[in-house]
Amino acid sequence: MTSDLFIQNLFNALTVGSLYALIAIGYSMVYGILRFINFAHGDIFMVGAYFIFFAAAHLPWPLAAAVAIGGASLMGIIVDRVAYRPLREAPRISALISAIGVSFLLENLGLVVFTGLPRPAVQPQWMVDPITLGSIRILPLSFLVPAVTAILVLGLLWIVYRTRPGLAMRSISRDIETTRLMGVSIDRIIAMTFGLGSALAAAAGIMWAIRYPQIHPFIGVMPGFKAFIAAVVGGIGSIHGAVLGGVLLGTVEIMAVAFYPSMSGYRDAFAFVLLIVILLFKPTGLMGEKLEDKI
Amino acid sequence: MTGPLKHNAVRNSLSTLAFLVAGYLALSWAEANFDGYQTQLLNLVAINAILAVSLNFIYGFSGMFSLGHAGFMAIGAYVSALCILPPAQKELLWLLEPIYGPLAALETPFVVSVLLGGLAAAATSLLIALPVMRLGGDYLGIATLGFAEIIRVLFTNLAYLTNGAIGLRGIPSYAGIWWNYGWLAVTLFVVLSMLKSNFGNVLKSIRDDEIAAGAMGINTSGYRTMAFCLGGFFAGVGGALMGSLVTTIEPKMFNFQLTFNILLIVVAGGLGSITGSVVGAAAITLLLEWLRIVEAPxxxxxxxxxxxxxxxxxxxxxxxxxxxxxxxxxxxxxxxxxxxxxxxxxxxxxxxxxxxxxxxxxxxxxxxxxxxxxxxxxxxxxxxxPGIPGMRMVIFSVALMCIILFRREGLLGVREFSWDGFYDRLGRLARRLGSGGR
Structure with missing residues (x-):
């Protein structure tokens, strides 16, 4: 492979990896607090992509993005309120099944409301006009996505590590009962976690729709699974881990296909193979802490 | 009133016999009188019951949250289809890539092919179990889901074995009522005897408290692996029957949605109740068909x-x-x-x-x-x-959520049907009617 092509692929990997990272953060935060896989997270990503599609038809683009992110965030909070909060005291598997139910509900509701026809996403022209640097052609999007991701992640880290609600979040993930006794409104903080995670997923959905300009109700399934895997690989419960896992997964996927084009049919399997390898050798993930079993 | 049930072995055996005879008569009647569509539904109920019982065995009784059922089914369906497809049909199917040599001439009787499908699925589940059995709870779920996805991707790409994304068409439809209900009876017999034996007690003890069971000297991962393989076997059998029933299979068919449907049957019927799985399979299969009316104007x-x-x-x-x-x-x-x-x-x-x-x-x-x-x-x-396409699955997912939110234990919880309970209830009903008449 020529070095030009390699650099282009590197940017591709960084773009896809950033998007996985943004989704993975939502999985990781929810798992860190509630210890269950929010299967519906990938579908919040899909909802975000649809919201921008409809909002951009009526509003200028930045405003539309804000509306889409806000809408998806609200959606995440509603899902938590309706489908997960009643099951807080139930076995975790119940919440997991409920999450699978929400996921299928959102997908099929999407099918009913938006129809199964793939819709063309709105692409602001300046983002997709390639820039040429010497012999390398790169879309501005490939710079923009990692940059936006970095800003969003820094913002999230600021919220989680520098504000009082963030302190409450970290505290809940350590010990939910003690946190409750300290006078923290658990449900409000959990709703906030869902809101933040969903907002990031929606941001990823918007950028994904610009990168791969087709939106359909099942758009979130594969990225959702892969982002969850990225969260596990990085160490579930850790925001840094989710980012690392996302970028790693994106790189593996893009580079493996770039170096061995004959493997492209297996692209969707890489993530699952990586997951199983990680689970075998380091079940806590790259940056995860050991979660003790409570006896 | 709620004293220990009176156990009467002779009466129970006779009742089982009577039930089998009644089942035989009912199925013969159905075979003679049902049209194609109704027969298809009846068959689907049996296959879904096999799949639900096998998943319930893995999840409800052994406590392993497995989301890999579609993968086992795919293996069962493909292995069995490769065994029963006549060589002439195989020549027509593999157009893009020639079929792997020895397979081209292979043709076995149906019962052998279903058994092979089940065994292949069991072997795969053993391979999967070895690495993932150490994982607990939802990690196990996501790992098995990962394996199922890998199987699907492999089947899409290994065209010389599976004919790739085009799938297999024209699979002989041997899976009639008798095969399907026969296999259901076998499944029920094996699973129920397993559960009644000491093996079943060990599994339940592991499910209820893995650490305590381990402390008692039980080889928890060994037992779990065995249970996982048995469940995998019957999932493969179910897949093989399904393949022969629908006569066309392709990798896309064995996606997560399929696992989800079976999980729904298990949860709706009651985790840890075999009776619940069978009843749930019948109810949900019929409900899903019946819900088609909301998609038609x-x-x-x-x-x-x-x-x-x-x-x-x-x-x-x-x-x-x-x-x-x-x-x-x-x-x-x-x-x-x-x-x-x-x-x-x-x-x-x-x-x-x-x-x-x-x-x-x-x-x-x-x-x-x-x-x-x-x-x-x-x-x-x-x-x-107006007909709303897709509405069926919306209602279906709402139904699953309602079950989980309002009746978490499902239709039957962990209760099972037994003749002792049946006669006890019958006796109480008769007494109540008797005293009411006086």
Missing amino acids: LTLNFALAADDPQLCAAALAVCLASGVFWLRKWRRGARRPAAALAGRLIRGLTLALALTALALALTLALALALAFLGLEMFPDFTLDV
Whole structure:
């Protein structure tokens, strides 16, 4: 492979990896607090992509993005309120099944409301006009996505590590009962976690729709699974881990296909193979802490 | 009243025998009188019951949250299809890439092919179990889901074995009523005897407390692996039968949705109840078919009560049940003081829902009664309901969520049908009727 092509692929990997990272953060935060896989997270990503599609038809683009992110965030909070909060005291598997139910509900509701026809996403022209640097052609999007991701992640880290609600979040993930006794409104903080995670997923959905300009109700399934895997690989419960896992997964996927084009049919399997390898050798993930079993 | 049930082995064996004979007669009757569509549904019930029982064995009784059922089914279906496809058909199918040599001439009887499908699935589940059995809870779920996805991707790409994304067509449809219900009987027999034996007790002890079971000296991962393989075997058998029933298989068919449908059957029937899985399989298979009416355009008028009384009666039952449900919910809320505005709003909404459902039920009952007398209510009233594609699955997912949110233990919880319980209940009913008459 020529070095030009390699650099282009590197940017591709960084773009896809950033998007996985943004989704993975939502999985990781929810798992860190509630210890269950929010299967519906990938579908919040899909909802975000649809919201921008409809909002951009009526509003200028930045405003539309804000509306889409806000809408998806609200959606995440509603899902938590309706489908997960009643099951807080139930076995975790119940919440997991409920999450699978929400996921299928959102997908099929999407099918009913938006129809199964793939819709063309709105692409602001300046983002997709390639820039040429010497012999390398790169879309501005490939710079923009990692940059936006970095800003969003820094913002999230600021919220989680520098504000009082963030302190409450970290505290809940350590010990939910003690946190409750300290006078923290658990449900409000959990709703906030869902809101933040969903907002990031929606941001990823918007950028994904610009990168791969087709939106359909099942758009979130594969990225959702892969982002969850990225969260596990990085160490579930850790925001840094989710980012690392996302970028790693994106790189593996893009580079493996770039170096061995004959493997492209297996692209969707890489993530699952990586997951199983990680689970075998380091079940806590790259940056995860050991979660003790409570006896 | 709730003393230990009287056990009567002779009576129970005779009852089982009578039940089998009745089942045989009912199936013979169905074979003679059902049309193609009804037979297909009857077969689907049996296959779904096999799949649900096998998943329940893995999840409900052994406590392993496995989401890999579609993968095992795919293996069973493909292995069995490769065994029963006639060589001539194989030559027609593999166009893009030639079929792997030895497979081209392979043809085995149906029972062998189903067994091979099951064994292949069991072998795969052993391979999967070895690495993932150490994982607990939802990690196991996601890892098995990962394996199922890998199997699907492999099947899409290994064209010389599976014919790739095009899939296999024209699989001989040997899987008739007798094969399907025969395999269901085998599955039930094996699983129930396993559960009744010490093996079953060990599995349940691991499910309830893995650490305590390990401390008692039980080789937890060994037992779990065995249970996983047995479940995998029957999932493969179910897949093999499914392949022969629908005669066309492709990798896309074995996606996560398939696992989800079976999980729904298991959860709805009751985790840890084999009876529940069988009842759930019948109920959900029929419900899913029946829900197709919401996807077809429908003209509603009260002549419907005369044209399609079954549909009307079913709607009446649904309205009545939901009306009673919401009414009870409202009354339970009435005992607590509703302070906040939101609480009052929700209570009002609950009452409104209850009354609407009951009013609908009353109207339907009236329409049915009038139709029975040969009259028609409001003959001029018609309502065109457009068909909504996809609505079926929306209702289906809402149903799953309602089960999980409102009745987490499912239809039957962990209760099982037994002849002792059956006769005990029958006796109590007879006594109550007897004392009521006096």
